[in-house]
Structures are given as C-alpha cells and as structure tokens.
Amino acid sequence: MYWLAHQQMDRLTATLEDAGYRIVGPQVREGAIVYDLLADPADLPWGVEVEQGPGRVRLRESGVAACFQWANGPQGLKPLVFAPEEPLWRVERDGDGGLRFRATLPDCPPRAVIGVRPCDVAALRLQDRHFLGGGAAPEPHYASRRERLLLVVVECGHPASTCFCASTGDGPGLREGYDLRLTELEGGCVVAAGSAAGRRLVRTMGLPEVTAAQASARRALLARARAAQSRRLPEGLVEGALFRRLDHPHWQGPGDRCLACGNCTAVCPTCFCHRPQERPSLEGESERVRLWDSCFTPEHSYIAGRVLREAVHLRYRQWLTHKLDGWYRQYGRSGCVGCGRCIAWCPVGIDLTAETMAILGEAS
Numbered sequence: 001m002y003w004l005a006h007q008q009m010d011r012l013t014a015t016l017e018d019a020g021y022r023i024v025g026p027q028v029r030e031g032a033i034v035y036d037l038l039a040d041p042a043d044l045p046w047g048v049e050v051e052q053g054p055g056r057v058r059l060r061e062s063g064v065a066a067c068f069q070w071a072n073g074p075q076g077l078k079p080l081v082f083a084p085e086e087p088l089w090r091v092e093r094d095g096d097g098g099l100r101f102r103a104t105l106p107d108c109p110p111r112a113v114i115g116v117r118p119c120d121v122a123a124l125r126l127q128d129r130h131f132l133g134g135g136a137a138p139e140p141h142y143a144s145r146r147e148r149l150l151l152v153v154v155e156c157g158h159p160a161s162t163c164f165c166a167s168t169g170d171g172p173g174l175r176e177g178y179d180l181r182l183t184e185l186e187g188g189c190v191v192a193a194g195s196a197a198g199r200r201l202v203r204t205m206g207l208p209e210v211t212a213a214q215a216s217a218r219r220a221l222l223a224r225a226r227a228a229q230s231r232r233l234p235e236g237l238v239e240g241a242l243f244r245r246l247d248h249p250h251w252q253g254p255g256d257r258c259l260a261c262g263n264c265t266a267v268c269p270t271c272f273c274h275r276p277q278e279r280p281s282l283e284g285e286s287e288r289v290r291l292w293d294s295c296f297t298p299e300h301s302y303i304a305g306r307v308l309r310e311a312v313h314l315r316y317r318q319w320l321t322h323k324l325d326g327w328y329r330q331y332g333r334s335g336c337v338g339c340g341r342c343i344a345w346c347p348v349g350i351d352l353t354a355e356t357m358a359i360l361g362e363a364s
C-alpha cells in the first residue's frame with residue numbers, strides 16, 4: 001500500500017487525465033454531494049460532512065481538512081452506467097423517403113470515478129449481473145458505459161447513521177472490485193491497486209509505501225466505522241422469509257405513510273426497473289427511449305387493462321419482497337447493499353430495516 005498526501009491529490013487527477021480518463025468526482029451541489037465532472041481536486045467536498053437520518057440529509061462544515069468524511073450522496077454509480085433516460089433506437093427517413101431503424105449507442109469516453117463507496121461497488125456487481133447477464137447477452141448501452149469505467153474507491157471511515165453495509169457484508173472496507181482504493185486518514189490517503197490499470201497508475205504516480213503506523217491506522221478506522229453502524233438487516237432474512245409473510249398486517253403501516261413518490265427506487269443503487277416510451281413524430285423521425293421506472297407508480301402494475309397494485313401498501317410490499325427476497329432466487333443474494341439511501345431520501349423517513357424487523361418479528 002502507498003501514501004498519497006492531501007496536498008498531492010492533483011497528482012492522482014493529473015495521472016488519470018494523462019492516462020486518457022475523464023474524471024468524475026464528488027462535489028457539493030444544492031445541499032447534496034453528487035458525482036459530476038471534476039475539473040480540479042480543489043472542487044472535492046473539502047471540510048464537508050453529512051448528517052443523515054430518516055428523511056433528513058444536511059451538509060455541514062466539519063472543520064477538518066479532509067475530502068471524504070461523509071458516507072454517500074443520493075447517487076451511486078447507477079446513473080453513470082444505467083442512464084435515467086436514454087434513446088434505444090431512432091427511426092429516420094432515408095434519401096428515398098423510406099424509413100430506417102438505427103440503434104443508438106452512447107458515445108462514452110473512458111471515465112475514472114473518484115470517491116466510489118464499497119456499497120456502490122457491491123451494487124455495481126449486482127447491476128452487472130442484471131445488465132450483462134454473465135456476458136451471454138449484454139445490454140449494449142449499459143455495457144458500453146461499464147467497460148470504460150475505472151473505479152477509484154474510497155473506503156468508508158465515517159458511515160452515516162442510516163448506513164448498515166456491515167450487516168449486508170458490503171462495507172465499510174473493500175477487498176476486491178476496484179482499480180484504486182483510497183482510505184482517508186489525517187493528512188492523506190492510503191492507496192492500494194486492485195487491477196492491472198490501477199497498478200500502472202500507482203507506478204506512474206511514484207508514491208511512497210505506507211508506514212506501519214498508517215497501515216494500522218487504516219485498520220483501526222475501518223473497525224471503528226463497522227462498530228459505529230447501529231442499523232442492520234434482520235438475522236431471519238433468508239430466501240422465502242418475506243414471501244411467507246405476504247399477509248402480515250404490518251405491511252399496512254408503511255403503506256399508510258408512503259407517498260408513492262419513488263424516491264427510494266431512484267436513489268437505490270441496485271433498482272433497475274425501466275419502461276420504454278415511444279416518441280412519435282409526424283415527420284417520421286421517431287424514437288424509442290428507456291426511462292427509469294419505479295414499482296411505486298400505478299402504471300408499474302398495469303396489466304390487461306387494470307392496475308394490480310392500486311393500494312400503496314401493496315407497492316411497498318412489492319418493492320421490499322423483490323429486493324429482500326426475490327433477489328435471492330434471481331441473483332443469489334438480497335438486493336440491498338446497506339447504503340441507507342432509501343431511508344435518508346424518503347420524505348417521510350420510512351426505514352426498511354425497521355419495517356423488515358417488524359415483519360419478521362425481530363427487535364431492532
């Protein structure tokens with residue numbers, strides 16, 4: 001492992017740029033930390049921390065010269081690989097007045113994303129399984145963005161009160177699935193390379209090796225971060241556990257409070273539902289686009305002339321049973337990586353850990 005001092009953060013960004021990457025990094029925008037193109041390492045969220053609770057997110061000054069002392073913002077990697085809105089194909093007139101169907105693939109340059117969290121690497125792995133299908137039939141729009149993505153992960157030393165990645169096994173540290181891995185300590189970051197591209201970048205940066213004290217400080221930071229998480233998914237959450245309780249009276253509780261706004265599915269880094277939309281044009285230049293969808297909309301269950309899940313508690317039940325039960329059969333694990341975003345960004349603060357505990361009869 002190597003040491004990158006805070007004052008040398010521009011060495012990381014310059015090396016990435018020289019290697020041909022456009023850099024995407026966390027920045028403060030309108031009261032949240034979001035990923036955007038990063039022009040200068042000075043634009044990282046220096047001295048910012050985030051207070052998160054159910055239905056509550058507030059940024060405040062930390063007074064500490066550090067740039068990764070926050071858990072996560074509303075976005076994971078999902079919007080960078082699975083666009084919220086994307087044309088799939090267009091119809092165009094040819095010179096003879098006929099119509100031609102043209103597939104539209106994104107023109108995506110290589111991108112290096114700085115500040116990716118371990119839970120979001122786990123979510124990306126799940127999205128890969130869904131969209132790339134083990135390589136047998138990759139979805140071309142997702143694949144073209146995904147294959148040019150370089151991950152500069154930051155291990156989580158400062159989980160929010162909404163985080164529970166330790167209970168899902170997806171954080172706060174990370175052993176694999178990254179190109180570069182940073183762990184921020186006082187004065188700088190411990191750096192590790194996890195791929196051939198990462199090792200080339202580390203060699204180019206010419207960083208010194210970490211001291212024994214820095215390596216031990218990293219371990220201590222991650223142990224504290226793990227111990228600081230008080231939320232968890234219930235022990236009894238195994239395949240079939242929620243499906244066996246479809247008639248549990250507790251489903252009505254979150255259903256009564258839920259606004260069916262879809263925030264939870266929009267911020268969830270593993271949700272992948274989408275719907276097609278035709279955009280016809282009288283000139284013959286029509287297109288078909290793909291839009292993010294949510295199981296909280298009435299249209300999501302519109303089948304054969306009727307909405308199957310009119311009642312909101314049925315939509316909440318659909319979301320939770322798919323995410324925390326159906327995924328075991330589809331992908332061999334639950335669809336939750338413990339990022340806590342759906343708790344923090346839910347306007348009424350519905351907490352899936354508490355609701356699942358109540359349905360499985362466990363105390364939180």
Ligand code: SF4
Pocket residue numbers: 264267268269270271323335336337338339340341342343352
């Ligand atoms: S269900 Fe909630 S906590 Fe779990 S991955 Fe999705 S947003 Fe994160």
Ligand code: SF4
Pocket residue numbers: 257258259260261262263264265296345346347348349350
């Ligand atoms: S659970 Fe919360 S975020 Fe999700 S749809 Fe209901 S009100 Fe919106």
